[in-house]
Each structure stands twice: as C-alpha cells, then as structure tokens.
Amino acid sequence: MHKTRDLLGHVYMTAFLIYLLVPLLVMGGAAFNDSKLPTIVPWVGFTDRWFIDLWNDTRVWIAFRNTILVALGVVALAVPIGTAGAILINSISGRWRATLYGLMVAPILIPGVVIGISTLLFWNNFNVGAGLHLSVLGQVSYIASFVMLLVLARLQSFDAGLEEAALDLGASHSQVMRRILLPHLYPAIGAGAAIAFFQSIENFNVTLFTRGGQDTLTVYVFSKVRSGITPTINALALLLILFTLGLAIWWELTRRRKARIEAARAAEARRAEEAMA
Amino acid sequence: MHDMFKRYGTGLTTMILLVTAFWILILLILPNLTMFESSFRPYLPVTEVGGPRDVYSFANYGRILGAHTDLSVLGITFEVPVRVKVFILTIYYSAVVTLITFALAYPLAYYLAKIVSPKSLPTLFLLLFVPLWVSEILRSFAWFIILAFKGPLNVALMSLGIIDSEIRWIAGFSPVIIGLVYTYVLFMLFPLYNSMQSLDSNQIEAAEDLGSPWWRTHWRVILPHAKPGIASGAVMVFMLSAGSLLVPSLLGSTTSGWFTQTIQGVMLEEADWNTGAAFAFLLLIVCTLFVSLMMRVFGVRLSDIAK
Numbered sequence: 114m115h116k117t118r119d120l121l122g123h124v125y126m127t128a129f130l131i132y133l134l135v136p137l138l139v140m141g142g143a144a145f146n147d148s149k150l151p152t153i154v155p156w157v158g159f160t161d162r163w164f165i166d167l168w169n170d171t172r173v174w175i176a177f178r179n180t181i182l183v184a185l186g187v188v189a190l191a192v193p194i195g196t197a198g199a200i201l202i203n204s205i206s207g208r209w210r211a212t213l214y215g216l217m218v219a220p221i222l223i224p225g226v227v228i229g230i231s232t233l234l235f236w237n238n239f240n241v242g243a244g245l246h247l248s249v250l251g252q253v254s255y256i257a258s259f260v261m262l263l264v265l266a267r268l269q270s271f272d273a274g275l276e277e278a279a280l281d282l283g284a285s286h287s288q289v290m291r292r293i294l295l296p297h298l299y300p301a302i303g304a305g306a307a308i309a310f311f312q313s314i315e316n317f318n319v320t321l322f323t324r325g326g327q328d329t330l331t332v333y334v335f336s337k338v339r340s341g342i343t344p345t346i347n348a349l350a351l352l353l354i355l356f357t358l359g360l361a362i363w364w365e366l367t368r369r370r371k372a373r374i375e376a377a378r379a380a381e382a383r384r385a386e387e388a389m390a
Numbered sequence: 391m392h393d394m395f396k397r398y399g400t401g402l403t404t405m406i407l408l409v410t411a412f413w414i415l416i417l418l419i420l421p422n423l424t425m426f427e428s429s430f431r432p433y434l435p436v437t438e439v440g441g442p443r444d445v446y447s448f449a450n451y452g453r454i455l456g457a458h459t460d461l462s463v464l465g466i467t468f469e470v471p472v473r474v475k476v477f478i479l480t481i482y483y484s485a486v487v488t489l490i491t492f493a494l495a496y497p498l499a500y501y502l503a504k505i506v507s508p509k510s511l512p513t514l515f516l517l518l519f520v521p522l523w524v525s526e527i528l529r530s531f532a533w534f535i536i537l538a539f540k541g542p543l544n545v546a547l548m549s550l551g552i553i554d555s556e557i558r559w560i561a562g563f564s565p566v567i568i569g570l571v572y573t574y575v576l577f578m579l580f581p582l583y584n585s586m587q588s589l590d591s592n593q594i595e596a597a598e599d600l601g602s603p604w605w606r607t608h609w610r611v612i613l614p615h616a617k618p619g620i621a622s623g624a625v626m627v628f629m630l631s632a633g634s635l636l637v638p639s640l641l642g643s644t645t646s647g648w649f650t651q652t653i654q655g656v657m658l659e660e661a662d663w664n665t666g667a668a669f670a671f672l673l674l675i676v677c678t679l680f681v682s683l684m685m686r687v688f689g690v691r692l693s694d695i696a697k
Contacts, residue, residue, distance in 0.1 A: 118604075122501040126514070129498055133521045136532035136572065139542055143535055151535055154545040197409040204394045215692055216414050222625065222681055223674065224633030226650050227425070230670045234428050234663060235421035254417035276397050286399030315525040317636050318650075322657060331527050331636075338531060338640055347535075350528045357523040365516050 137354055144347035151344040163348040170345065176328040179245055183320070183329060184313040186249040187256055191309045192302060194253065195260025200294075202261070203268045218262070220255035225318025228254055233323050243325025251319040256312050260305035267301035422674075429668035450668035473652055473669075480649040481676060483563055484631040487570045491578040491627050492620070494571070499582035499619070500612065504591060522576050530569045530640045537565050537641070565641040566648070570631045577630060578623035585619025586612065621688035629677050649673060 143151045147160035167173060198217050202210060220228065232251035233243055241247065271294070279289050295302075317331040324332060330349075337346050394403045430446040438444065454473045470478075506514065521529065536543050537559035544556040559565055589612060597607040613620075638648035653673065657666035685691065 119505055122497070122505045125497055126501055126506070129494075130514075130517055132572075133518065136529070136536055137521060137524060139536055140528065140532040150538075152538060152541055153535075154540070154542050194409055194413045197406040198413060201394070201406055201410050204397075213414075216418065218692055220418060222629055222677065224629065224650070224670075224677060226633055226635060226653055227422075227670045227674045230653070230657060230663075230666055231421035231425040232417075234667060235424040237663075238424060250417060254413070254421075257413055257417075273397075280397070286397070286402055290398055290402055311523060315527075317527060318633065321635065321654070331525060334527050334531065335636065335639070338534065346531065350531065353528065354520075354524055358520060361516060361520055361523060365512065368512070 140347055141351040141354060143344055144351045146344065149343065151342060151347045163344040166343070167345045167348045167352075172328060172333060173330075173345075173349065176330050176333040179327055180314055180329045180331075183245050183248050183252070184310050186246075187252045187313040188306050188309045190249065190253045191257040191260050192306050195257040195305055195309075196264050196298065196302060198257065198261040199264035199268060202265060217258055219258075221258045223255065225255075225316070226322065229319040229322030232319070243323055245324060245327050245329075247323035247325070248316075248320045248327075248329070251323050252313050252316050255319075256309045259308050259312065260302075263301045263305045263308070264298055267298055271297050425667045426671060428664050429671050431664050433662045433664045450665040451672070453665050454669065454672070472647075473649075476647040476652055477649050477672070479563070479647070480632055483567060484570075484628050487567055487574065487631045488578075488624050488627045490567070490571050491575045492582075492623065494575055495578040495582050495623065499579055499586050499616075500608075502579075502583050503586035503589070504594065518576065518579070526573055526634075527636050527640070529573050530637045533565070533569045533572060534560075534640050537568070560641065561643050561645065563642075563646045565643075566638050566646050569637040569641040570634060573634075573637060574627045574630050577626040581619040581622035581626070582616060583619070585616045585622075589615045617688045618690045618694040621684045621690045622694065625681055625684050628680055632673065632677060632680075 139153055140151075142153045144163050145159050145161070146153055146156055147158040147162070148155070202214055202217065205213070228251050232247055232254070236242075236247055236250070275293050276289050279293050284292070315331065316329075317335065320329050320332060321335075328336075330353075334346055334349065337343075394406070398406070429450055430448070431444060432447070432449060434441070434444060454477065455471045457472045458469050459472045459475055460467050460469060502511065502514065535541055538544075539556055539558060539560070541559075543559065544553070547553045548556070559568075593611055593615075594607060597611050602610070633650060634648070635650040635654060638646065638651055639654075642648060642651070649669070650673070653666055653669045656662050656669060681692075
C-alpha cells in the first residue's frame with residue numbers, strides 16, 4: 114500500500130517541478146527566437162539580436178544602476194535596524210515584548226501598496242518628494258522585519274553567560290558587542306543582508322508608488338510588458354534567472370563542502386577517541 | 391531593559407533604542423497615521439490646503455460607491471457599485487487562490503516531510519527555491535507568454551488533439567488565478583512542510599497500526615498538527631494575492647479588475663492621493679481582519695505565523 118503512495122508521491126513531485134520550471138524555460142527560450150513577439154511558437158530561427166538590443170538600451174542600464182543603488186541602500190539600513198530590533202526584543206519580556214514583536218512583524222503582512230502610499234504621504238508633509246530615497250525607506254520598513262526574525266532566531270542559541278564572563282574579566286561594553294555578540298550573529302546578519310538585497314531587487318509595489326518617475330528593473334519590465342513588448346525582456350529575464358541559478362548553485366556547493374568538512378572532522382574526532390581508548 | 395544597560399552600556403543601548411524607534415515610529419506608525427488622516431481630507435489644490443474647505447469627512451470612502459454595475463451571486467443579480475464589486479471579487483478570488491495553493495501544496499508538503507528520503511531533500515529544495523528567487527514579475531511574464539492566443543499552451547493542446555481551436559486564455563479572472571497560484575504556491579508549501587516535519591512519524595504509524603484508513607490519519611493526526619503551517623501559509627498567500635498589483639495588471643483583462651489596480655488608478659492616474667489613502671486603508675483593514683480570522687480559526691499566535 115505504501116508503495117503506491119510513494120510512487121504517487123514521486124510522480125506528483127516530478128509533475129510539480131515541471132510545472133514550476135517549464136514556464137521559466139519557455140520564457141528563457143523565447144529570448145533566442147527571431148520573432149518580433151516574445152514566444153517560442155512558431156520557432157522562426159535562432160538569434161542573439163535581443164541580447165544586443167538589450168545591451169544597447171540605455172534605459173535598462175539606468176534601471177539596473179537604480180535597482181542596485183536602492184538594494185544597497187536597503188541593505189545598509191535594514192540590517193542594522195533589524196539587528197537592533199532583535200537585540201531589543203531579546204532583552205525585554207512580558208507585555209511590552211509582545212506588543213513590540215507584533216509591531217515589528219506586522220509590516221510583513223501589510224500590502225506593499227499600503228506601505229508605498231503611506232510612505233509617500235508621510236514624507237510629502239516634510240516636502241520630501243517622491244524618488245528612489247523614498248523607495249529605500251518604504252522597502253526598509255518591511256525588509257527590516259525579515260532581518261529581525263533571522264537575527265532573533267540566532268539569538269536563541271546565544272549563551273548570555275559569555276557576555277557576563279567578558280564583563281567580569283574587564284571587557285568594555287563595546288568590546289562585548291564587537292567581540293562576543295556580533296560574531297555570534299554574523300551568519301544571521303549575512304543571511305539577512307542577502308535576503309534584504311533580493312527582496313529589494315524584486316520589489317514592485319512599494320517602488321511603484323514612491324519612485325517618482327525613476328526606473329528600477331521591475332518597473333522597467335512592467336512598463337515594457339504593457340507598452341510595446343519585445344523579446345529583449347526575455348533576454349533580460351534569462352540573464353536574471355541565470356544569475357539567480359548561479360548563486361543558488363554556489364550556495365549549495367558551499368553548503369555541501371561545509372557538510373563534508375564537518376563530517377571529516379567528526380570522523381577524525383571519533384578515530385582519535387578510539388585511539389585513546 | 392535594565393539588563394541591556396548592564397551589558398552594552400548607556401551609549402550602545404541608547405543607539406539600539408533610537409534605531410528601533412526610528413523603524414517603528416518614523417517608518418511604520420507615523421506614515422500609517424498620516425495615511426489614515428489624509429484619507430478623511432478632501433483632495434484640494436495646494437493653495438486651498440488648510441483653508442475653509444479643508445475639513446474632515448467620509449467623502450473619500452464614499453467614492454467607492456461611484457458608478458454601478460451588475461453582480462451575480464448564485465444566480466441572483468444585484469446592482470452594486472463598480473468599485474465595491476472589484477473589492478468583493480478581489481477578496482473572493484484571493485480566497486480561491488489560497489484554497490487552490492493549499493490543495494496543491496498539502497500532498498507535496500507531506501511527501502517532502504514524510505515520504506522522500508532525506509538524502510534527496512537538499513536537491514529538491516534547491517530546485518523548488520529557484521523559481522522563488524526569480525522575481526514575481528518574471529514569473530507572471532512567463533505565463534503571459536504561455537497563455538498568449540497563439541502561444542505555446544494552445545499550440546501544444548492543439549497538436550495533442552485536446553482542443554480544436556485556440557482558447558482565449560487571457561479573459562476574465564482565470565489567467566489572474568493561474569498566475570497568482572503559480573507565483574505564491576511556494577509560500578503555502580514551505581510553512582506546511584515546516585509544520586509537518588515536526589510531527590513524530592510514530593504517531594502516523596500508530597494510527598495506521600490501529601487500523602485508521604489513510605484519510606482519517608490525515609484528518610485526525612496530520613492536519614491538526616499542521617495547523618500553524620496552514621494558518622501561516624493561508625495568511626501569506628491571501629495577503630500576497632489581495633495585495634498583488636503585478637499579476638492582475640499583466641495577466642488580467644478589462645473584465646478582471648483587482649482592487650490594487652483601482653488604488654493605482656486613483657493614486658497615479660487621477661493623482662488623488664486622499665482617495666488613494668482611503669482605498670489603501672480599506673485594503674489594510676481587510677487584510678487585518680483576515681489575519682485575525684485565521685489566528686482565531688486555527689488558534690495560533692502572530693509569532694507562529696511569522697515563522
């Protein structure tokens with residue numbers, strides 16, 4: 114009976130992966146089709162002209178630069194904000210903690226449209242007009258929540274006794290922070306920075322309302338799809354997917370290498386123990 | 391709090407407090423309060439702001455009751471304002487999307503948590519993660535290509551002899567639903583997987599040994615255990631769907647208005663920020679109500695959802 118179940122499971126898993134990945138292949142494939150419209154049927158012939166068009170499109174380059182600038186700005190703000198929030202949450206308790214935690218998590222659940230509009234209206238009161246700086250602030254307001262959650266999870270495994278020991282041994286407050294707490298948090302901070310970067314690149318809703326006429330890549334693609342669409346968008350999409358794929362594979366390989374080193378160390382330790390005994 | 395001063399000193403603690411206050415107050419609470427306040431004020435030329443006509447009213451909220459249209463529910467036709475209809479349909483179809491993603495993701499989450507050999511998990515997750523890292527706009531663009539009138543789906547179905555002539559996929563709400571399900575199904579899968587993974591497999595075996603048929607094992611053992619995951623997944627998918635602007639704009643047609651598109655039209659085309667604020671606030675209320683409903687139905691707390 115379990116055999117049928119397992120078989121069904123394998124079939125379903127495969128079908129699901131096909132469902133997830135084939136649309137991306139179709140989109141990537143259309144980048145090489147010599148047809149004015151982005152499609153893979155009918156296949157007119159192989160071409161690289163869409164990539165050349167993309168390269169020569171100055172608007173794409175500006176949008177690309179803006180996207181990276183915004184993403185860097187978001188990382189620079191969201192990482193310290195999220196980390197500070199997590200440290201604060203971790204050191205208080207009771208009713209305040211619950212309220213503060215709720216406030217910090219809520220932005221993840223607020224629709225991007227609402228964040229965009231509220232940011233735009235708020236800064237408009239101070240005569241700060243729309244532009245990429247507002248996109249950064251709007252995005253930080255919810256991306257910091259992701260960083261906070263990651264750092265908070267990491268803080269659970271932190272032994273506060275280490276800080277006390279350091280203080281007893283005469284370390285200064287900033288030394289406790291720099292040499293004990295932060296090093297323990299680095300993996301979470303790194304992951305938070307990566308997530309903040311990608312979330313920012315992907316963002317559309319907040320950016321659309323706060324950008325004030327400036328393009329980012331998502332806004333650019335959006336405007337292209339609505340007005341005259343050409344396969345240059347597919348060329349761009351393919352490059353972005355390959356970039357993502359490259360990062361994902363690099364991540365997986367690093368993880369596997371680490372796992373192998375860990376396993377080798379464990380084996381070494383076992384051998385050493387056996388030799389002692 | 392006292393503990394923080396002891397550990398990190400006055401300077402560092404003050405900095406941590408200030409940074410957090412900047413986030414919570416300047417980036418979150420005050421902007422939302424501003425939006426709330428502006429939603430009650432009329433849309434006036436700059437010179438008249440603060441003048442005698444600048445008074446609070448519900449007029450902006452009233453604008454949702456503009457032009458009328460027909461809405462059929464269970465065969466009965468009502469006359470309702472266009473924007474109210476769009477608002478209701480957005481909520482309704484977001485709920486539909488949530489249900490579909492649950493139906494798709496549940497077996498898969500169970501498979502990943504309990505059936506597949508742990509060795510192949512990292513590779514499977516890597517493959518599942520790839521589309522997640524590809525941005526939302528490209529994922530809906532992919533379906534824009536696939537569902538085109540002369541596109542790959544129609545060509546494939548026709549060459550297989552399943553259909554005789556092309557189907558116009560980009561019409562009504564179906565393409566929007568297809569796009570939303572594709573874009574957000576993983577936000578249902580991962581929370582479900584996380585909650586099922588913590589279930590002790592012995593409980594399932596015990597149920598089976600005691601003669602429970604497979605459906606009862608799921609209904610009485612696995613589903614109850616997966617509650618936090620279901621709540622979390624449902625909240626994420628519903629919010630993302632109701633708040634999505636890309637997918638309905640790319641895959642929608644004139645017959646499939648989404649409430650975010652209404653907001654966008656008011657904000658960016660009419661440049662009426664006050665009415666935009668009112669509509670955005672309505673969307674926020676719906677989402678808040680949905681989260682509270684899910685938390686109550688599934689008996690979970692916010693910290694369970696945010697995991």
